[in-house]
Amino acid sequence: MRIVLQRVTQGSVTVDHQITGAVETGFVALVGITHADTQAEADLLAKKTANLRVFEDADGKMNLSALDVGAGILVVSQFTLYADARKGRRPSFTDAARPEQAAPLVEYFAQRLRAEGIQRVEQGIFGAMMQVEIHNDGPVTIILDSHDMI
Numbered sequence: 690m691r692i693v694l695q696r697v698t699q700g701s702v703t704v705d706h707q708i709t710g711a712v713e714t715g716f717v718a719l720v721g722i723t724h725a726d727t728q729a730e731a732d733l734l735a736k737k738t739a740n741l742r743v744f745e746d747a748d749g750k751m752n753l754s755a756l757d758v759g760a761g762i763l764v765v766s767q768f769t770l771y772a773d774a775r776k777g778r779r780p781s782f783t784d785a786a787r788p789e790q791a792a793p794l795v796e797y798f799a800q801r802l803r804a805e806g807i808q809r810v811e812q813g814i815f816g817a818m819m820q821v822e823i824h825n826d827g828p829v830t831i832i833l834d835s836h837d838m839i
Contacts, residue, residue: 690730690794690836691770693719696743696829700763702813703820710811712761717823720798721770722791723784730835731794735801737838738762743829751829761809762802765821766795788816 694716701711718738744753744760755762768791772780785791792815802810813819 690723690726690734690798690834691721692734692738692833693767693770694738694741694831694833695719695823696826697763698824698826699822700824701822702763702765702811703822704814704817709814709817709819710763710765712763712809712811714758714826715755715760715809716762717821718762718764718798719767719770719821720764720795721767722786722794723771724786724790726786726790726794726835728794728797731798731801733835733838734833735798735805737833739802739805739807741831743831756806759808761811762807763811763813764795764799764802765813765819766791766815792816 697717699713700717702709739756740754742754743751744758746752768785771785772782773784774780799810799812
């Protein structure tokens with residue numbers, strides 16, 4: 690499981706001219722699932738995301754987590770995180786899990802964020818053509834890959 694985590698002042702997802710999810714201060718989490726991923730990877734990355742200390746304290750140091758600051762998290766499925774562009778001009782997406790595996794794991798990840806204590810978890814629509822608006826704060830962008838953590 691791979692996540693591109695962006696700290697934001699605001700983020701939203703629009704599908705067919707309708708906002709389907711939005712957060713203010715918090716994270717936009719672009720989530721990719723590969724074939725070997727299970728709920729264990731989602732558990733690990735939900736805990737890491739909720740507790741990652743990248744929000745500034747009173748001294749301007751990144752010492753606070755999403756839980757500490759009451760941040761929201763916008764979860765957006767992103768199969769292209771598993772693109773392989775090493776050969777040719779068109780990337781291969783064979784490392785990305787099929788929708789029947791990926792969709793439940795993205796949903797499970799969002800549920801695990803709530804279980805970790807994140808009060809506001811919003812989502813895009815799996816498989817939809819989405820317009821994602823990200824106001825990256827800092828900018829702070831962190832890549833989390835469960836396969837690097839196990």
